[in-house]
Amino acid sequence: MEEVKKEKKRFFQGNVVSDRMDKTILVEYKRIFKHSHTSKTMRMVKKYKVHDEHGQAKVGDVVEFYEGRPVSKTKYMYLSRVVS
Numbered sequence: 692m693e694e695v696k697k698e699k700k701r702f703f704q705g706n707v708v709s710d711r712m713d714k715t716i717l718v719e720y721k722r723i724f725k726h727s728h729t730s731k732t733m734r735m736v737k738k739y740k741v742h743d744e745h746g747q748a749k750v751g752d753v754v755e756f757y758e759g760r761p762v763s764k765t766k767y768m769y770l771s772r773v774v775s
Contacts, residue, residue, distance in 0.1 A: 700757040700758060700759070701757060701758045702755055702756070702757045702771065703718075703720050703739075703755070703756055703757070703758075703768075704720075704753065704754070704755050704756075704774065705718040705719050705720040705721070705739070705753070705754065705756070706718065706719050706751070706752070706753055706754075707719075707748050707749065707750050707751060707752045707753075707754055708738065708750065709750065710743075710746075710748060710749055710750055712740075714742060714743055714744055714746065715740050715741065715742060715743060715766060716740075716741050716743045716748050716754070716770070717738055717739070717740060717741075718738065718739050718740075718741050718754060718756060718768075719736060719737075719738050720736070720737050720738070720739060721734065721735070721736050722734070722735045722736075722737070723735075739756070739768045740765055740766040740768065741754070741756045741766070741768040741769065741770050742762050742766055742768065742769045742770065743770045744770075747770070747773055748770060748773050752773050752774075752775065753773075753774040753775045754770060754771075754772070754773050754774060755770075755771040755772050755773075755774055756768045756769060756770050756771055757769055757771050
């Protein structure tokens with residue numbers, strides 16, 4: 692009997708910046724962390740293309756998304772839910 696590996700999905704939360712593409716939204720994810728050498732508080736912003744199958748998210752919404760298998764060359768995140 693084969694043992695099936697269960698992968699934990701990494702969930703992120705961010706703001707929708709653009710919804711002009713078909714079935715895709717552009718989400719801005721902000722991250723705050725402490726630098727290992729200098730101990731400074733660092734702010735990092737990254738934009739992800741998120742697959743939105745039903746087009747439910749609009750610009751300005753806060754959404755929750757997760758990492759999955761690639762849909763295209765640059766899109767590998769999926770929309771989980773619209774928070775607000």
